[in-house]
Amino acid sequence: MARRTYDIEAIRRDFPILAREVNGHPLVYLDNAATSQRPVQVMAQITRFYRDSNANIHRGVHTLSQEATELYEGVREQVRAFINAPSAREVIFTRNTTESINFVAHAWGRKHLRAGDEVVLSEIEHHSNIVPWQLLRDERGIVLRFIPMLDDGTLDLVAARVLITERTRLLSVTQMSNALGTIVPVKELAALAHARGALVLVDGAQSVPHLPVDVQDLGIDLLAFSAHKMLGPTGVGVLWGRMAVLESMQPFLGGGDMILTVSLERSTWNDIPHRFEAGTPNIGGVVGFGAALNYLSRLGMAAVREHEIELVDYALRRLGDIPGVTLFGPPDARQRGGVVSFDLQDVHPHDLGQVLDGEGIAIRAGHHCAQPVMQRLGLTATARASFYLYNRASEVDALVRGVESATRFFEHARG
Numbered sequence: 001m002a003r004r005t006y007d008i009e010a011i012r013r014d015f016p017i018l019a020r021e022v023n024g025h026p027l028v029y030l031d032n033a034a035t036s037q038r039p040v041q042v043m044a045q046i047t048r049f050y051r052d053s054n055a056n057i058h059r060g061v062h063t064l065s066q067e068a069t070e071l072y073e074g075v076r077e078q079v080r081a082f083i084n085a086p087s088a089r090e091v092i093f094t095r096n097t098t099e100s101i102n103f104v105a106h107a108w109g110r111k112h113l114r115a116g117d118e119v120v121l122s123e124i125e126h127h128s129n130i131v132p133w134q135l136l137r138d139e140r141g142i143v144l145r146f147i148p149m150l151d152d153g154t155l156d157l158v159a160a161r162v163l164i165t166e167r168t169r170l171l172s173v174t175q176m177s178n179a180l181g182t183i184v185p186v187k188e189l190a191a192l193a194h195a196r197g198a199l200v201l202v203d204g205a206q207s208v209p210h211l212p213v214d215v216q217d218l219g220i221d222l223l224a225f226s227a228h229k230m231l232g233p234t235g236v237g238v239l240w241g242r243m244a245v246l247e248s249m250q251p252f253l254g255g256g257d258m259i260l261t262v263s264l265e266r267s268t269w270n271d272i273p274h275r276f277e278a279g280t281p282n283i284g285g286v287v288g289f290g291a292a293l294n295y296l297s298r299l300g301m302a303a304v305r306e307h308e309i310e311l312v313d314y315a316l317r318r319l320g321d322i323p324g325v326t327l328f329g330p331p332d333a334r335q336r337g338g339v340v341s342f343d344l345q346d347v348h349p350h351d352l353g354q355v356l357d358g359e360g361i362a363i364r365a366g367h368h369c370a371q372p373v374m375q376r377l378g379l380t381a382t383a384r385a386s387f388y389l390y391n392r393a394s395e396v397d398a399l400v401r402g403v404e405s406a407t408r409f410f411e412h413a414r415g
């Protein structure tokens, strides 16, 4: 690759795990869509928190509690800036994207949706953005509609215009498919949904870690994402919502910190965002997430995006040259995120994944929690390589060599 957007080797030194060996080979970590690795800065921040400032938040008058509260609330402001939300009060910490979407289904959906109301999803959604709505459909009798996927993995926007109607109360779509890498034109869909009076929830699990995301520019109402896919710890997620939408929701979980007053008869609610953060949150995790956001902001999400486009473009060309490889998703790297899903003729993706693991190469094989995508493609599984800011072209080369040697291995095994 001719052009580098930043110094990859310097970045890789921040991720000690990338220097380890797996099965006698240098690790080639290409499973970033499942979870990314963490830099030393995030680990150090978490250690510092537990070593120097650990206490519960929002409760104590003592110094440690105040320090912990300031650190935790400081990350809320960092998240606000990262997604350009109007107010930090609109940022709610959850456990992950899955919880954030379930949160909307419970706190907004249960309050506002009635039998016959329609929720529009798409065929390329992760199970996390299908199952909560099916549960609500079974409970409330709402109707689910799905924007179809075209053969190249993009959404059928002509069909979307017909599916999103005055009956639509919510459009809930991913901004980037984890199974195919497709980037969805969320801004265009949001304008369409708003014109029909529907709200727009975006599953940003794959987009927020990989592209610049500006909620005001996109014109959306709600955004869900996970820290662990963007250099942060597991167990921390975000639900951002426009204040007016959050104010229209009922509480999700009840308990400590989310109330103002409690008597044996009734309770009143704390202000937003605390109303939606019942119980002691993952304080250390949120504080660590702050270091991840600093790391990404320092690099700049536009640079991360450019780097991944180059890698994906290179991977599509190299993998596409291997006989027997079928690539899925949009052919143009600019129309997709850092995900390359493929099939190797006559080799089950799980077998391929195992052979690659023997060479230290970590990919994901399976349905990627997006079974409707697999059904649409007439497959049960694909092999998926997913990249992040620290991956380099030589790792694409290692993957290609691994796929080629797997081809030879299975040809030989078949005799």
Ligand code: C6P
Pocket: 033, 034, 035, 096, 097, 098, 099, 126, 128, 129, 174, 176, 177, 178, 179, 203, 205, 206, 226, 364, 368, 369
């Ligand atoms: N996709 C993957 O390997 P959680 O697990 O809640 O942090 O994220 C769920 C989720 C929701 N939406 C999309 C688009 C996702 O990609 C994911 C997680 C992982 O592709 C694990 S299945």
